Amino acid sequence: MSDVLQLLNRIARETSVSTVWELAVGYFASHGFSRANYGLTRFRVAGSIGDPDDAIYLTSFPAGYSNFYFRGGFYARTALYRWAVDNEGHCTWRWVEEKLLRDELTPTEVSAVRQNSQWGLRAGLTFSFHDATTRAKGALGLAADPGIDHDGVDAILARVGDGIEAVAQMLHLRICHLPHAARRRTLSARQREALEWVAEGKTTQDIAMLMGISNAMVEKHLRLARAALNVETTAQAVAKGTLLHQIFLPDVAQR
Numbered sequence: 001m002s003d004v005l006q007l008l009n010r011i012a013r014e015t016s017v018s019t020v021w022e023l024a025v026g027y028f029a030s031h032g033f034s035r036a037n038y039g040l041t042r043f044r045v046a047g048s049i050g051d052p053d054d055a056i057y058l059t060s061f062p063a064g065y066s067n068f069y070f071r072g073g074f075y076a077r078t079a080l081y082r083w084a085v086d087n088e089g090h091c092t093w094r095w096v097e098e099k100l101l102r103d104e105l106t107p108t109e110v111s112a113v114r115q116n117s118q119w120g121l122r123a124g125l126t127f128s129f130h131d132a133t134t135r136a137k138g139a140l141g142l143a144a145d146p147g148i149d150h151d152g153v154d155a156i157l158a159r160v161g162d163g164i165e166a167v168a169q170m171l172h173l174r175i176c177h178l179p180h181a182a183r184r185r186t187l188s189a190r191q192r193e194a195l196e197w198v199a200e201g202k203t204t205q206d207i208a209m210l211m212g213i214s215n216a217m218v219e220k221h222l223r224l225a226r227a228a229l230n231v232e233t234t235a236q237a238v239a240k241g242t243l244l245h246q247i248f249l250p251d252v253a254q255r
Contacts, residue, residue: 004027004163004166004167007023007027007167008166008167008170010023011023011024011167011170011171011174012170012174014174015178016178017056017058017175017178020171020174020175020178021038021058021171021175024036024167024168024170024171025060027163027164027167028142028164028167029060031156031160031163031164032144032145032148032152032153032156033124033125033142033143033144033145033164034060034145035060035061035142035143035145036058036059036060036061036140036141036142036143037057037058037059037061037066037069037070037075037140037141037143038056038057038058038059038138038139038140038141038171038172038175039055039056039057039058039070039075039138039139040055040056040136040137040138040172040175040176041054041055041056041135041136041137041138042054042133042135042136042243042244043055043135043243044134044135044136044137045135052070052071052073053230054230054240054244056175057070058175061143065119074112074115077108077109077111077112078096078109078112078113078116079095079096079099079105079106079109079112079113080093080095080096080126080141081139082109083095083126083128084126084128084137084139085128085137087128088128088129088130089127089128090125090126090127090128090165090168091125091126091128092123092124092125092126092150092153092154092157093122093123093124093125093126093144093150093153094123094150094153094154096113097113097122097150100113120146121143122144122149122150123143123144123148123149123150123152123153124141124142124143124144124153125141125142125144125153125157125164126139126140126141126142127139127140127141127142127165127168127169127172129168129169129172131176132176136176138172138175138176140168140171140172142164144156177245178245179244179245179246179249186228186246187225187228187229187241187246187247188221188224190211190221191221191222191224191225191228192225192241192246192247192249193211193221194207194211194218194221194222194225195222195225195234195237195238195241195247196247196248197210197211198222198234198237198238199238199242199247199248204218204219222234222237225237225241229241229244229246
């Protein structure tokens with residue numbers, strides 16, 4: 001247990017999403033789950049995760065499967081996606097097989113089970129996290145290594161389940177508080193500064209004076225910030241930049 005506590009402390013102190021992910025994946029792999037998928041959206045709407053480009057996707061799967069799973073939208077066709085949307089906690093993949101045997105899956109979900117089987121994916125574990133807002137949702141899928149079946153997953157959980165869940169929860173909580181750049185492009189330092197002054201209630205003229213630039217240049221920075229965040233108004237840019245932790249960053253996060 002002391003090893004888990006040390007790992008949790010390391011994850012809690014990390015300032016990059018990639019390092020947090022590497023630490024967690026290393027722990028999962030040491031217990032039979034070397035392939036992991038993580039997804040987080042802060043812009044969920046009814047029946048959708050929102051714009052996929054605003055979501056965080058992390059994976060230790062081979063590129064072929066991860067591209068198919070995330071970019072191809074396969075995740076949304078699986079029974080475990082439905083479970084994750086409607087539930088919190090963890091669920092072993094035995095649940096899917098039992099649903100399949102009772103003919104309780106939709107045709108799309110049945111097809112997804114067959115496609116996953118072709119990739120050698122049968123046993124595993126999925127976490128659906130509790131999130132602070134109704135528009136946020138995070139989930140983690142851990143695929144059991146080859147040779148580990150449902151009973152094997154149950155045995156692993158009986159032995160180290162608390163540690164796996166603790167690392168999964170810390171992974172999610174830390175990522176939720178780290179900056180995330182949209183896939184289109186990141187905000188420049190000047191775009192970020194302009195948005196921060198808008199958030200403070202400053203006018204264009206105020207911002208121009210504070211930044212030592214012209215009103216027109218302020219408008220340009222704000223226009224480019226709106227484009228980078230894919231929003232229509234500056235108010236939306238402030239809100240989205242805040243949710244993505246792209247403004248009001250500590251110095252360490254801007255390096």
